[in-house]
Amino acid sequence: MSGGGSESARTTYVLVDGENIDATLGASVFGRRPNPEERPRWERLLTYAEAQWGQPVSGLFFLAVKDELPMSFVQALISIGYRPVPLRGGPAEKVVDIAIQRTLEALRDRDDDVVLVSNDGDFIPQMEQLVGTRRVGQMAFQEFRNAGFRALEARGLEFLDLEYDVNAFKTRLPRIRVLAIEEFDPADFL
Numbered sequence: 001m002s003g004g005g006s007e008s009a010r011t012t013y014v015l016v017d018g019e020n021i022d023a024t025l026g027a028s029v030f031g032r033r034p035n036p037e038e039r040p041r042w043e044r045l046l047t048y049a050e051a052q053w054g055q056p057v058s059g060l061f062f063l064a065v066k067d068e069l070p071m072s073f074v075q076a077l078i079s080i081g082y083r084p085v086p087l088r089g090g091p092a093e094k095v096v097d098i099a100i101q102r103t104l105e106a107l108r109d110r111d112d113d114v115v116l117v118s119n120d121g122d123f124i125p126q127m128e129q130l131v132g133t134r135r136v137g138q139m140a141f142q143e144f145r146n147a148g149f150r151a152l153e154a155r156g157l158e159f160l161d162l163e164y165d166v167n168a169f170k171t172r173l174p175r176i177r178v179l180a181i182e183e184f185d186p187a188d189f190l
Contacts, residue, residue, distance in 0.1 A: 010112055012049050012135070014059040015100050016042070016082070017118035021162070024119050024144050029173050040168035043080035045139060048166045049115050053135060060085055060103065062096045097122045104130065115139055115160070121146030131155045139166055143177050 025034040042061070050057045059082040063070075066088070074084045089095040097120065104126035107114055113135035116123055124146065130136045137158040138149055145159075153159060162168045163175065 010055050012053050012055055012057045012113045012115060013103075013107065014045055014049050014057055014115045014117060014139075015103055016045070016059065016061045017096055017100055017116070017120060017123075018042075018061060018063060019096055020118040020120045021140075024141060025173075028141075028144050029175060037170060038173075040162060041170065042077065042082065042168075044166060044168045045115075045117060045162075046081050048160070048168075049137075049139075052160075053113060053137075055113070057081075059083065062087065062099050064088070064095050094122070101126050108133075113137075117162075119145040121148050124148040124152070127157065128152060128155075131157050139168075141175070143175065 021040060022034065025038065026032060030038065042059075046057050046059045061077050061082040062085045063073075065086040069086055074086070077084045085099060087095040087099050089098070100116070100118070100123060104114065104116070104123060108129060111134070114130060115137040116127060117139045119140040127136060127138070127149070131152050132155055135158070136152075136156065137160055138145065139160045139162050140149075141163070142159070142161050149157060149159070160166055163173055
């Protein structure tokens, strides 16, 4: 582990790229914009990370804001335990990606763990620098995450599927994935 802090002082930072998860649901899972009830129950990500890693969590939810702050969404995030990080930038800037990359870089100097909630390969260089120095995880969709993350698993990256491991959705998603024969249940297809 990095640094010299005590284990009890460790925190797991859960960094959420909500736009990426929403875009994946829309483009790859549903083929349309997901309805509110089809989106993740964001509080379940925090609960899962805290229970599985056995230490306090701090959720940072990054969102791009054009003109007005979406107050109802921001208030909902705060009420379930996230610290919203609203960002604005130029029209071509990927402000959420830039902010998450900077946050991952800043975590190198801290004695904390991290879970990235995104399928986006733009974060691989920063995640690569953290893997092996602390506990590092990725919550995403197995079949839609950037292939570069798979190489990091051999070095210690923990992958957590949002639906199957974290149970972040109220209902089963219409995903097509390769099943291990032990997981196959004919009732799921009948």
